[in-house]
Amino acid sequence: MNSSPGSTRYLEHAAHIDGVLGGLQTSGDLPRGQVDSLLDGHSAAELRRLVPLSYRRQVGAFFTPSNLKTRVTDVLRGLPGDSFLDPACGAGDLLLAAADVLPIGSTLSETLKTWGGSLHGWDLHKEFTETARRRILLSAINRHHSQDGKVHKISDLQSLFGNIKQSDAHRQGQIRVDAVVLNPPFTPVRVPRECGWAQGKTSNAAVFFLDSLRHVKPAGHIIAILPDSLRSGTNFTKWRALVESLTDVTHVERLGVFDPHTDIDVFLLVAQVRETSASERNSVAWWSKLPAGETVGNLYEVRVGTVVDNRDPHEGSSRPFLTARDLPSGSSMGIPERRRQFNGRLFSPPFVAIRRTSRPSEGTAFRAAGVLVTGGEEVAVDNHLIVAKPRKGGVKACKALIKTLNTPLTNEILDDRISCRHLTVSAIKDIPFGTAGG
Structure with a gap:
């Protein structure tokens, strides 16, 4: 060699x-x-x-x-x-x-x-x-x-x-x-x-x-x-x-x-x-056990955006297209101005959009800061975003989720749950709901 x-x-x-x-x-x-x-x-x-x-x-x-x-x-x-x-x-x-x-x-x-x-x-x-x-x-x-x-x-x-x-x-x-x-x-x-x-x-x-x-x-x-x-x-x-x-x-x-x-x-x-394959199993958890109670996944449908922009063909009807770079710094927005032809799954407002790219907490930034999207037209969403849509409750439920996401406790939970650079659907689903009393 x-x-x-x-x-x-x-x-x-x-x-x-x-x-x-x-x-x-x-x-x-x-x-x-x-x-x-x-x-x-x-x-x-x-x-x-x-x-x-x-x-x-x-x-x-x-x-x-x-x-x-x-x-x-x-x-x-x-x-x-x-x-x-x-x-x-x-x-x-x-x-x-x-x-x-x-x-x-x-x-x-x-x-x-x-x-x-x-x-x-x-x-x-x-x-x-x-x-x-x-x-x-x-x-x-x-x-x-x-x-x-x-x-x-x-x-x-x-x-x-x-x-x-x-x-x-x-x-x-x-x-x-x-x-x-x-x-x-x-x-x-x-x-x-x-x-x-x-x-x-x-x-x-x-x-x-x-x-x-x-x-x-x-x-x-x-x-x-x-x-x-x-x-x-x-x-x-x-x-x-x-x-x-x-x-x-x-x-x-x-x-x-x-x-x-x-x-x-x-x-x-x-x-x-283990000394033998029949040995009693006794493994610690990969991340901390979360408190019992409702989670985001119980109350919201959580999915990754369905548009892979550099791969999906520009076919079908022209749709409002939400990307991570167009997500505002504030907590709400209307229908995005950017449009794209797309014939795949769309998301109907109101919903909460969350950037997938996220690093462990630094300073005061919230890892999973959400933005409320409202309007009367279905939206194509880029796969660099996670979408959380309330099973019931509409805009009020979206605001409650944003309040939960924008807390130091949620940051602590996410830092323990996933330190790599992309948030996952499962990590968002596992967040205890109402960590800020929402």
Whole structure:
């Protein structure tokens, strides 16, 4: 397996770490600031500097930031076991998280031998695994220096951490460990026709997670940083059901935006592989349980707009056409002036239009701010909008819904329910009605 031209410049970073390691051996001094940087953040910064963004997006190479690495370490401290695998290890951030919970021996040589047997990592890019091995060595030296103030001599790096290597995780044999740590590529991939939980293209992260389960010992754990769409998206309902059929989901935690350079929300998933298929199921919820009572879905028909403007033909009668860009900032509007030929499903006012594009709450903006649409003509609605039409009550019911949607509590509910960038019909339907006393 050869290195990719898109990432070969990253070897410069591995060479830089070699220079630091050589300097340690020569001087016997440990430059604390430089070492701390190499173990925490600098490798990701060098990835951005040395590897083009287009290639990083193509292969899904986005290294785990410091705060998320620390969160994984915290989880590992509470779990049993001393063998770890990262099947998409990159430059080794999550392997460093695992190394943080491993004890050190009486000598550096003893530590390296123990860690070498405990830590396993694969990546398609040799440049990344070479860096990972060097960083783990640097971590071991750092731990020993903190204990006795000495910089210990090291043997040939090539003989260290042989279980961290360039390899395709999907083609690896059945190695079993106590815990898999995972920050997989988020890129889209095509699933095989026989896949029972998705069709066409889906998130590589979902595929990677399921494939990685085969490497976890019975009663072992998988700790994964995944895109929030897997937690909350309607398209991953079957995936979540499959995960629950194979594991006990012990912890689900929203983590917010991955890092300042990667605008995608992620969550932490901790799951324990069942010892037998007959084991009693005991999984936590993917999002908070909502209070009992009426929901928006009970009282309103909620649908996505039916016009896909760049695909649907301009055929049929000319209709008023409502798009997200024409939705006013106020709480009401009449029949839209924009028109379009359309012969599909129309919506009869009054109804509430809600923008689908929405990000987790920032400032005072309401994620699902609704606009009342009134008038005497049926309207074609773009699929970037969600339409909520009262089952009864007309304009009064629409105003009551807008009052419910425009509350901080609804924001909190939606942030917990769906942190990805598009609101779903199911998320709107599940909102408790009358959260503002409406």
